[in-house]
Amino acid sequence: MSRNAAEMTAGIAPGPGPGRIAPGRHRWHRLLALLLGAAVFVVDTYTDVTGAIAVLYVLVMLIASAAFSRRGLILLTLACAGLAVLSFFLSHGDGADVSAVVRCGIALAAIGITTVLLLRDQASKQSLVAANTALARSETRYRSIFEQVRVALWEQDFSEVRAMLARLRQQGVRDVAAYAREHPAFARDCARRIRTMHVNDATAELLRLSSPSEALGPIERFLLAGDPALPAVLAAVAEGSSRFEGRAKLLAADGQVLTVLLRISFPDEADEFGRVVVGMMDVTEREQLQQTQLAAQAELARASRAATVGALSASIAHEINQPLGAVVMNAQTCLRWLGKDPPDVEAAVRAAERTVRDGRRAAEIVQRTRGQLVRDQRNDEAIDLRALIEETIPLLETELSAHAATVVTRLAPSVPPVRADRVALQQVLINLMTNGLHAMAETGAAGRELTVSVDGPAAPDAPEVRVSIRDRGTGIPDELQARLFEPFFTTKRGGMGMGLAICRSTIETYGGRLTARTHEQGGAVFEFALPADQDTAQAS
Numbered sequence: 001m002s003r004n005a006a007e008m009t010a011g012i013a014p015g016p017g018p019g020r021i022a023p024g025r026h027r028w029h030r031l032l033a034l035l036l037g038a039a040v041f042v043v044d045t046y047t048d049v050t051g052a053i054a055v056l057y058v059l060v061m062l063i064a065s066a067a068f069s070r071r072g073l074i075l076l077t078l079a080c081a082g083l084a085v086l087s088f089f090l091s092h093g094d095g096a097d098v099s100a101v102v103r104c105g106i107a108l109a110a111i112g113i114t115t116v117l118l119l120r121d122q123a124s125k126q127s128l129v130a131a132n133t134a135l136a137r138s139e140t141r142y143r144s145i146f147e148q149v150r151v152a153l154w155e156q157d158f159s160e161v162r163a164m165l166a167r168l169r170q171q172g173v174r175d176v177a178a179y180a181r182e183h184p185a186f187a188r189d190c191a192r193r194i195r196t197m198h199v200n201d202a203t204a205e206l207l208r209l210s211s212p213s214e215a216l217g218p219i220e221r222f223l224l225a226g227d228p229a230l231p232a233v234l235a236a237v238a239e240g241s242s243r244f245e246g247r248a249k250l251l252a253a254d255g256q257v258l259t260v261l262l263r264i265s266f267p268d269e270a271d272e273f274g275r276v277v278v279g280m281m282d283v284t285e286r287e288q289l290q291q292t293q294l295a296a297q298a299e300l301a302r303a304s305r306a307a308t309v310g311a312l313s314a315s316i317a318h319e320i321n322q323p324l325g326a327v328v329m330n331a332q333t334c335l336r337w338l339g340k341d342p343p344d345v346e347a348a349v350r351a352a353e354r355t356v357r358d359g360r361r362a363a364e365i366v367q368r369t370r371g372q373l374v375r376d377q378r379n380d381e382a383i384d385l386r387a388l389i390e391e392t393i394p395l396l397e398t399e400l401s402a403h404a405a406t407v408v409t410r411l412a413p414s415v416p417p418v419r420a421d422r423v424a425l426q427q428v429l430i431n432l433m434t435n436g437l438h439a440m441a442e443t444g445a446a447g448r449e450l451t452v453s454v455d456g457p458a459a460p461d462a463p464e465v466r467v468s469i470r471d472r473g474t475g476i477p478d479e480l481q482a483r484l485f486e487p488f489f490t491t492k493r494g495g496m497g498m499g500l501a502i503c504r505s506t507i508e509t510y511g512g513r514l515t516a517r518t519h520e521q522g523g524a525v526f527e528f529a530l531p532a533d534q535d536t537a538q539a540s
């Protein structure tokens with residue numbers, strides 16, 4: 001609704017409206033019309049005045065028109081016309097001359113034309129009243145929505161700014177937003193010229209004002225200097241956009257900086273820019289929450305990077321522990337052989353060779369872990385798992401004898417190779433066998449035996465190699481099943497809880513899977529399956 005319409009509506013709403021006259025005045029009009037009608041009739045009938053006196057009935061109708069309805073006006077017309085004709089017959093009888101007839105005719109025509117004009121005028125006044133009433137209702141509806149809605153609504157006068165921006169464009173400035181950014185004084189001037197005419201209670205609440213009237217006037221004091229929203233709004237006005245949507249920073253009365261979502265609907269007509277409705281929604285808390293979430297995510301990422309580094313060092317420590325233990329053990333053995341009298345050089349050389357072998361393995365482990373960290377190339381090769389197991393068992397001889405345990409192997413005669421990193425797979429085997437030894441140590445039972453089996457594909461459509469390591473230990477309690485492979489999960493005093501996590505991730509790296517269960521006859525069974533290396537299998 002335009003401001004003009006609103007003003008017009010404000011003028012008519014409480015009163016009788018244009019074209020309407022208060023009932024008291026109707027009576028006077030009617031009386032005056034009656035007296036004037038009677039006077040015209042007397043003069044026309046009983047005096048010698050020869051002019052077209054009956055034409056004066058037009059005055060009667062003009063005076064009475066405001067006091068009569070449409071039907072009343074028609075009846076009044078008929079009455080005036082009747083009096084004019086009656087007067088004609090009373091004053092002329094049968095001997096009327098032509099001029100008297102013409103005068104009577106002119107009077108009747110004047111009365112008729114006046115009636116038509118008055119009826120038309122009445123009809124247009126009535127439709128104007130109806131339109132204004134509708135306008136008033138619509139304004140009332142709009143006002144009540146404006147006041148009651150929980151969204152902050154502002155009515156702002158953009159007319160001055162619109163004119164300023166039009167002049168700016170005439171001067172050749174195309175990118176108004178950039179211009180406003182580069183000329184802060186101009187932007188400030190614009191902000192001073194955008195005036196708030198009306199706001200609802202929600203706006204007062206948003207701006208922490210005690211009453212909506214405190215928000216009226218230039219919007220400048222609520223804007224945050226340098227906020228990109230104002231240049232964007234100015235550009236929208238300059239480009240004749242029908243609406244603007246965006247985010248803005250506002251300064252509340254208590255000094256708090258608010259983030260609001262902004263929606264402005266611009267009118268089509270230039271003269272309606274005096275009443276532009278601006279809607280705002282406070283999203284400060286939502287934004288703060290998002291920022292807190294982002295900060296938490298960043299913190300989490302940092303923590304998880306730290307945890308990865310921690311896990312990696314734990315992994316190196318875990319993996320390297322076993323070969324280092326073997327190095328120390330073999331070196332001590334070597335010293336013992338050399339310390340004998342006479343020294344057993346041959347045995348000492350064998351022990352020294354084992355020391356070198358274990359030392360090399362430790363170096364390889366470090367190298368592989370570093371490779372994982374920097375994701376460099378893996379040394380994948382075709383591996384016969386049966387051969388790898390045969391090679392690995394001697395590496396555990398120190399632990400085996402310390403635990404008084406033996407290893408039994410059950411190796412299928414024909415097994416396809418798998419493609420993997422040799423050191424990594426060897427570590428998996430060592431980890432699983434060492435865990436088996438530990439589990440059997442806990443039971444303290446005699447007959448400690450590890451059974452390591454290698455089987456070929458279970459079915460032709462599942463070309464994989466299966467390895468199982470069975471011990472005669474405690475088995476795996478149901479409640480621990482799910483947690484076994486979690487990093488840092490351990491039930492051992494001094495345990496690190498990394499062994500199984502590393503084993504599973506290694507096996508999965510090569511497309512396999514590692515599972516654990518308790519054997520029907522006691523003890524745990526750890527099984528892993530790796531896809532057969534098809535290329536090598538076919539070539540051989």
Ligand code: ADP
Pocket residue numbers: 435436439471473474475476484489490491492494495496497498499500501524
């Ligand atoms: P750690 O050996 O340092 O505890 P692991 O990841 O190798 O770490 O093992 C995690 C846990 O899984 C062990 O603490 C143990 O409770 C359980 N576990 C591993 N292997 C066996 C097994 N062969 N028999 C029974 N429990 C086992």
